[in-house]
Amino acid sequence: MVVPSLLPGLLLLLPPAVRGEERDETEKAPDAEVVVEDRRVSESLAQVSLDRDALEAFPASSADEMLKAMPGLHLSAHGGHGKAYQYFVRGFDAVHGSDLAVSLEGIPLNEVSHIHGQGYLDLHFLPTVLVRGLDLWRGSSRPEAGDFALAASAELHLGLADPGLLVQVGGGTDRSGHGLVAWRPAGGGPTDFAVAEGEAGEGVGDRRAFREVRLAGGKGGWLGPARVRAFALASDNTFESPGVVREDDVGSGEVDFYGAYPEAGGGRSSRLLAGVEVARSLEAGGWQFLGWGGLKALELRRNFTGYAQYADHGDGVLQAQEGGAAGLRLRGWRHLEGVGSILEGGVDVRGDRFDQWEQGLEPDGTIWAERVDARVSQGSAGAWADLGLDPWPWLSVEPGVRAEALAIRLLRRIDDLGTPVLNPRPAHAWAPVLCPKARLSLFGDRPWSAFATWGRGFRSPEARGVEDGDRAPVATADTAELGVRWAAPDASVTLVGFHTIVSNEIVFDHAAARFLSSGATRRLGGEVVASLEPFRFLRVETEVTWADGRTLASGEALPYAPRWLASTGLYARRAGAEGRATCGLRGWFLGPRPLPEGFYSHPAFVVDATGHAEWRRWVLDVDVDNLLGTRWRDGEFVYPSWFDRSRPESELPALHVTAGDPFAIRIAVGRRFS
Secondary structure: OHHHHHHHHOOOOOOOOOOOOOOOHHHOOOOOOOOOOOOOOOOOOOEEEEEHHHHHHOOOOOHHHHHHHOOOEEEEOOOOEOEOOEEEEOOEEOOOOOOEEEEEOOEEOOEOOOOOOOOEOOOOOOOHHHEEEEEEEEOOOOOOOOEOOOOEEEEEEEOOOOOEEEEEEEEEOOOEEEEEEEEEOOOOOOOOEEEEEEEEEOOOOOOOOEEEEEEEEEEEEEEOOEEEEEEEEEEEEEEEOOOOEEHHHHHHOOOOOOOOOOOOOEEEEEEEEEEEEEEEEOOOEEEEEEEEEEEEEEEEEEOOOEOOOOOOOOOEEEEEEEEEEEEEEEEEEEEEOOOOEEEEEEEEEEEEEEEEEEEEEOOOOOEEEEEEEEEEEEEEEEEEEEEEEEEEOOEEEEEEEEEEEEEEEEEEOEOOOOOEOOOOOOEEEEEEEEEEEEEEEEOOOOOEEEEEEEEEEEEOOOHHHOOOOOEOOOEEEEEEEEEEEEEEOOEEEEEEEEEEEEEEEEEEEOOOOEEEEEEEEEEEEEEEEEEEEEEOOEEEEEEEEEEEEEEOOOOOEOOOOOOEEEEEEEEEEEEOOOEEEEEEEEEEEEOOOEOHHHOEOOOEEEEEEEEEEEEOOEEEEEEEEOOOOOOOEEEEEEEOOEOOOOOOOOOOOEEEEEEOOOOEEEEEEEEEEO
8 A cells, every 4th residue: 555655754743734736637527616716915934835735734634624724723632522622822722713714605604792702703614624724814914714713724725635435444543433425516616516415423431422524515607708606514412521630639549531521521513504606717816706605503502610600509510602694705806907906895784693602510410590691683784905016026915904894783682690581672882993014025026026915804792792882892913924045846944924003802711611701912023934845755744832911000911812833844746657645644742821810831843643545446444543642631721720629629720630632543545435
């Protein structure tokens, strides 16, 4: 087999941004693709793009984990296999997505005013086989990115790369099983697909069981001179959550490192998302229309503190939300003759409506308190423009702007004491947002180049925090970047410095289970990204990010966000007449993070590996988590808790941890049919 012959050579432990080689022309489907060219205005050097080959070589078992290809980004899965990840990027603790904007073919995926956190970003509904490409942008200089694009943004591209019918089954040492059926008709392009995927497992340790079902379908074609595509995705996920365990209980042996308290929770998530896109490209420009809509439901049970707040009932909480969102996008671009420039712009409209609940939960599942019962209607309308100017061959200037109008309607059905409100009246709030942007590039076509960017991003407010008639408190972030790059045919090095000012930081208080405002903050940091391609089939990439986040008023370090994140990857690809193979080995280092009360987290070093091989009609996938078997802490939190009621209660803060993935191997074998 091809993969085993390559894996012994992957001994370097050091990743993220891998640009895969183009496949040989003999491997490409002869059919025209029904996709829209996505970038008219040239991007800054802060962009990372991955094609399907690069994604196959990057160790990632879910669509969420593919985002780790962004320099300076780390994920924490402390909520179990089914809850949204916690995101850390460039000194931001973005919690479940509050500062990281992610879209799928232009459809925003972050959820506004979510019951479990502003910007809630859950990508478990998306089959990884359908992620055909990924674009990543650090900073906030991209006018197209709207709400939640404070620290970074990303765009996922949808499509099935290979034609035919693929049937695949597999399992792993983490007590998991997986099945996949993916079909792209002969003569169809990547936008023609049908996918059914199921996954279930018990996990390693206590309360880590999960079950996931995903369905997807897409069709592309032509409507006169315009290209058209439609797609739909659906999922239903049930999962357990191990929650947190106290570090002192692990040290005394009362709780296993991979254990869980009886109060730990779980949940269920379901989603339906559909979109229709019509686009036309002309020699002088083009346009695109996108309409989309979806439904989402989440039920989540959790207990971070045991019995510290409510000794008689326990601190368990049931959170639930269900509703839908819809929107449209109209975008156009045009080459302006005679001035060497490109003008790109668009309009985005989005509306959300959902009901949400929060209730106190007894250990046996009995509901004993009503805390939130509300209906939220939230809308936004935005317009953006980006102008690319090339006044001289050695200079590119790209001014841009985004303007947004936000409107919120909140109907509370109970008051702060949990008492039903008779004849409730909705509260209304609104806010305008203006986000100027600019990018400048020097000597972009030479071995040595430089760039500078400045941009303002914004985060919409949570509906439950607004007052009737008020101007909604929108948080903004101004980010400036300076960078230089040296590039050769087989190597490159990029150095970037950045500085970000956030007008109003939100920090999650795990004891109160609420987002709290902490005022204005700043991030100061830098990145080094290096790439080397010693052979046509082999690429080595290394990146190091340092970010220091502090409050402006006191100068205190911001908790939880990592200061140091480094990774190195070695990625290989070979293709022949009867098959091909890709494989990757990635090691990453997470430095100590400042925690509340003067604590610091433990550093972590983890190595993951992946391999994908195709020989004639057979397909083999191998994924290895935590190759070195490191016992590492995925999450660390500091606050008072009381789980063992046989001991006296203490109000002193304690360190709580969640276990990172242990060593595990997953193997899947499949066969393609014409």
